[in-house]
Amino acid sequence: VVLRLNHCGNMIAHRTMQMRSLVHGFRIAAAQRRAVDPWVASGRRMSASAPAHKFDPVLMAESLTDGNRFALSKAITLVESTREDHRVTGSEVLERSLQRATAKSTGGRKKSFRIGISGPPGVGKSTFIESLGMHLLNSGHKIAVIAVDPSSHISGGSILGDKTRMSELGLHQGAFVRPCPSAGQLGGIAQHTDEIVLLCESAGYEIVLIETVGVGQSEVLVGDISDMFVLLLPPAGGDSLQGMKRGIVEAADLIVINKADGDLLLPAKRAQGEYRNGLHYITKQHAWWEPDVLTCSSLRKESIDKVWEQCDKFWTLGSDNGAIEKMRGTQRAEWMWKKAESDINLIMRQRPDIEKLAAEFKVLLGRGEHSPRWASEKLVSAFLGKPS
CATH class of the missing domain: 1.10.287 (Helix Hairpins)
Structure with a gap:
């Protein structure tokens, strides 16, 4: 009975801390919105008959580059919109934000590291991103996550539920998680993902993680907006022939066999060896980088630090030799x-x-x-x- 009471007490304390964190986050968000939205700042409420108010692109760009999360969210909404007036405003906000962020970078601000993460459906991309994201946050980094969600080819709608699977990461003040609909765009990314990445970088996020929809062998467009492409694979889905296939495996800078725990640990190690053998027959994408195959358990947060060590090594080498800057051009x-x-x-x-x-x-x-x-x-x- 005492043990059960202690367990209940710990659960209540944990939930109380979560609620306090949520309330604190809501208060910060409300303050940030008042700083950007002239209608909200005036103390008036929007009504159905009220005219649609316009955001000031100059004010929004300034707030965005100062780290205002509401300004960043609104700018992304404008960029993604199909309305012409929204597209014009969003484009102006993006240009002003880039100019202001570039001016700030002369004062020692570093460029952000873009990591594209892809893999088949059910491989655990969201769990992996949350584990990696929390590891980076605990190391003092500020991260943004762009989670691309598939859109229905019938209704055109998207569930946008990736953020709910990153509950711990979504509550952290050092992280910005934004689900985005693919809107029929092929290649595992959304039509405006590149612009969203630029907005997140302008807002001061050091590392941008781009999660694609579940993709197949040939959909590798995420490599066109990222510095490093990480491919997640299941532990029992690879053989030497699969590892030799061109397409998405060939484009990967790092292959990670996820779910390497419990009964799947041995199959994961076997898949790791088979993919490593297959990489010998694939032409390297970068002359200065040798792709590797690692294993990890996102659920148990095991070997996540080793995955980040490889990513950090890639970033350091590519930055020092100028390859990443050339690739971005x-x-x-x-x-x-x-x-x-x-x-x-x-x-x-x-x-x-x-x-x-x-x-x-x-x-x-x-x-x-x-x-x-x-x-x-x-x-x-x-x-x-x-x-x-």
Whole structure:
């Protein structure tokens, strides 16, 4: 009875501390919102008939780069929005934030470390990120987590439940966790993930962890926005042939066999050896880095420190030899073209004459009378005003 009472007392004390942490977090969030939102700062309440108020991009950029979490959240919402006025405001906030963060960096502010984390569904990505995140927070780092959630191809909606699986990390004041919908974007990431990363960096987060949706062998776009690509794999899912497959395994800078505990410890060690053998037959992505295969248990927080040691080693080597800076320049150029293609596609769809022509071509394509390439060439010619 005494033991049960002691256990209940400990549980109550733990829950009380959690509630106090939540209340403290809510108070900080409310204060940060009042600093950015002129409507809230005025003490008035929004009503259904009230006009939509606009955020000041200058004020928001200043607050964001000063570490205001509400300003960061609102800026991400504006960047992700499909409304034209939101996109314009979000773009201005992003540019001003980058300029202000760059000016601050001359005073000794370091660049952040971007780590992309991918793997098949059910491998334990969220648990791994929480364990790694808490390890980094306990080491004095400030981290941001961008968790990309798959969107329904029917309704277009997303559950965005990754944050609920990172309960401990989500309550920590040194961490910022943001779920983002993939919105039909292939490659395991969202359409605006690169811009969200830049906003998090501008807000002063030293390490940005990017969790992708559960991906397959060929979806490796997370490598286009991260400095280091970590691939999580299950303990019983690998053999030497699987390790030799091109695609996502080839793009990985570090392979981690998760769930290496209990009855799965031996299968994890076996998979580690098989993947290490397979890496000998794959061309290295970086001449200065040798990919390795590690094991860990995210649930028991075992060997998480060894995983971070490898990540830190990668960051140190890549920063010292200038490879990461060069890689980021290439990534920015690639995303420039992706943004241009997306904007052109949006402009074409907003043209009534193009939409009408596309509807006519849809009927012809349904009959099998023409190929999609023929229809595409006709659409582009009409858009550019060229004779078809």
